[in-house]
Every structure is written in structure tokens, then in C-alpha cells.
Amino acid sequence: xxxxxxxxxxxxxxxxxxxxxxxxxxxxxxxxxxxxxxxxxxxxxxxxxxxxxxxxxxxxxxxxxxxxxxxxxxxxxxxxxxxxxxxxxxxxxxxxxxxxxxxxxxxxxxxxxxxxxxxxxxxxxxxxxxxxxxxxxxxxxxxxxxxxxxxxxxxxxxxxxxxxxxxxxxxxxxxxxxxxxxxxxxxxxxxxxxxxxxxxxxxxxxxxxxxxxxxxxxxxxxxxxxxxxxxxxxxxxxxxxxxxxxxxxxxxxxxxxxxxxxxxxx
Numbered sequence: 001x002x003x004x005x006x007x008x009x010x011x012x013x014x015x016x017x018x019x020x021x022x023x024x025x026x027x028x029x030x031x032x033x034x035x036x037x038x039x040x041x042x043x044x045x046x047x048x049x050x051x052x053x054x055x056x057x058x059x060x061x062x063x064x065x066x067x068x069x070x071x072x073x074x075x076x077x078x079x080x081x082x083x084x085x086x087x088x089x090x091x092x093x094x095x096x097x098x099x100x101x102x103x104x105x106x107x108x109x110x111x112x113x114x115x116x117x118x119x120x121x122x123x124x125x126x127x128x129x130x131x132x133x134x135x136x137x138x139x140x141x142x143x144x145x146x147x148x149x150x151x152x153x154x155x156x157x158x159x160x161x162x163x164x165x166x167x168x169x170x171x172x173x174x175x176x177x178x179x180x181x182x183x184x185x186x187x188x189x190x191x192x193x194x195x196x197x198x199x200x201x202x203x204x205x206x207x208x209x210x211x212x213x214x215x216x217x218x219x220x221x222x223x224x225x226x227x228x229x230x231x232x233x234x235x236x237x238x239x240x241x242x243x244x245x246x247x248x249x250x251x252x253x254x255x256x257x258x259x260x261x262x263x264x265x266x
Contacts, residue, residue: 001017001046003016011084012067015058015065016056016058018055018056019048019054020055021054021055026094026262027118028095028261029058029082029086029094029097030045030056031058031098031105032057035188035198036063037176038059040170040174040176041057041173042057042254043250043254044097045057048258062190062194062198063189073194073200075105075108075204077201078201079112082109083116096109096119096120097121097257097261098122099250100124101125103125104126106121107120110210110214118265120216122216123219126207127224127227127228128205137203145196146188146195149187149188151185153184154186161175173251208230212235213236217260217263218239219249220243221246
């Protein structure tokens with residue numbers, strides 16, 4: 001695995017994790033969720049690379065080690081970043097997978113640039129329509145604003161995550177969401193102000209209005225399976241494959257998620 005910085009003309013530089021595998025295999029682009037980072041795909045990326053020609057997991061703008069502009073966090077802007085990333089990395093018709101907010105992002109990408117993709121997968125995301133739950137964005141922000149971590153240390157956070165029983169790659173992925181300060185405490189790479197902008201963009205997004213015409217896979221948790229099925233009903237040939245587990249299925253169950261993505265690619 002390599003860690004690379006990809007300069008996008010006129011757009012933020014994006015940090016990516018990349019894997020190379022056998023020539024002639026499929027390609028994948030992996031997109032994280034809100035306030036997350038590329039390392040959440042560590043386990044999935046390594047498994048996909050066994051048969052893939054190229055795998056790229058990206059830190060989206062404002063997240064992880066990517067550039068952090070003060071604007072441009074609506075989903076169409078983020079999608080334009082991904083189109084530019086495809087151009088700069090030479091990824092040809094990858095299967096694109098996104099988790100949570102990232103699922104909505106990649107579904108929009110599939111609607112906007114279907115010829116650039118071999119397929120799209122949404123991991124416990126894609127079907128998020130916040131306006132169905134909240135009466136206005138202020139109520140949405142009040143409920144979903146990120147918590148104040150206070151003086152939590154990196155070591156304390158690592159212990160909490162490890163207690164969930166996740167694989168080492170999943171623990172590393174969650175820790176990658178945070179900057180480790182010199183005093184040992186942590187701070188999210190995505191600032192509170194930018195978090196609000198991303199959430200506003202998600203609030204304004206309606207995935208059920210999209211015209212998606214590429215092979216589509218929805219991988220919800222059992223809890224969110226019904227909304228995934230409603231979304232799939234409007235996408236010809238879409239498949240729904242629920243998994244038992246928590247919201248971060250890609251970090252918790254990398255083997256199961258990688259196997260489903262390989263099926264989509266194949």
C-alpha cells in the first residue's frame with residue numbers, strides 16, 4: 001500500500017491510499033463517510049488488491065490529510081473532485097464504493113458520469129434523505145452535530161475502539177479520523193465548521209430523485225435495509241445485500257464487504 005497526494009487542477013489536493021494488484025483485474029475507488037477517512041477502507045482495500053489491478057481509497061476534501069478549503073462541501077462539488085481524481089489517477093471504469101454520506105456521493109457520481117464507472121456500491125448509505133427525518137436543517141444540525149471530545153487522549157480512544165472487537169485495520173481506520181496533538185489528545189481532521197457544511201450538503205441531497213443506470217449494489221445494515229430497498233426499487237437491476245453489524249460495515253467486516261464488491265466487479 002502507498003500513501004500519495006493527488007493534485008487536482010483548480011481543486012484541493014486529495015490524499016489517497018493506493019494498492020496495486022494483478023494486471024487486467026478490475027479497479028476500485030473507495031469513498032468514506034462524513035467525518036471519516038480513507039483508512040477506514042484498509043481491510044477492504046488489501047483484500048480487493050489480491051485480484052484488482054488498482055485500488056484507490058480517498059480522503060475527501062476537508063477530511064483526513066486532504067486539502068481543507070472553507071467552501072465546496074455540497075455533494076455536486078465533492079463529485080467534481082472525484083471526477084477530477086479519476087482523470088489524474090488514470091482509474092478506468094472502476095467500481096466505486098461509498099459508505100454512509102459517501103454512499104450518497106458515489107450514487108450522485110453514478111448519475112452524473114455513468115460512462116466513467118463499471119458499477120456503484122453504497123455501504124449503509126446512498127439512501128440517506130435527512131429531510132424525511134428533520135423539519136429543517138437547524139433541527140438536523142442540533143441532533144447530528146459532532147460531540148466535543150474534550151481532553152480524550154489518542155491512547156484512550158484507541159482502547160475504546162479496540163474494545164469493540166474490530167479487526168486491527170478497523171481500529172486504525174477510526175484513529176485515522178483524528179489528528180494526534182503534541183499533548184496526546186485528539187481532534188477530528190474535519191473541523192466543526194466544515195462538518196456543518198458537509199451535513200448541509202447531505203440535507204439538501206435527494207438520492208431518490210437520481211437517474212442511476214449503472215450496476216448498483218446496496219449493502220445496508222439490517223436496521224436500514226428497508227430504506228435501501230425503497231431506493232433500489234427505482235434503480236433497474238439494483239441488488240440489496242444487507243449485513244448484520246454496525247454502521248461502519250467496511251471497517252467491522254472487511255471480508256464480507258470486499259466479497260460483495262468483487263461480485264459486483266465480476
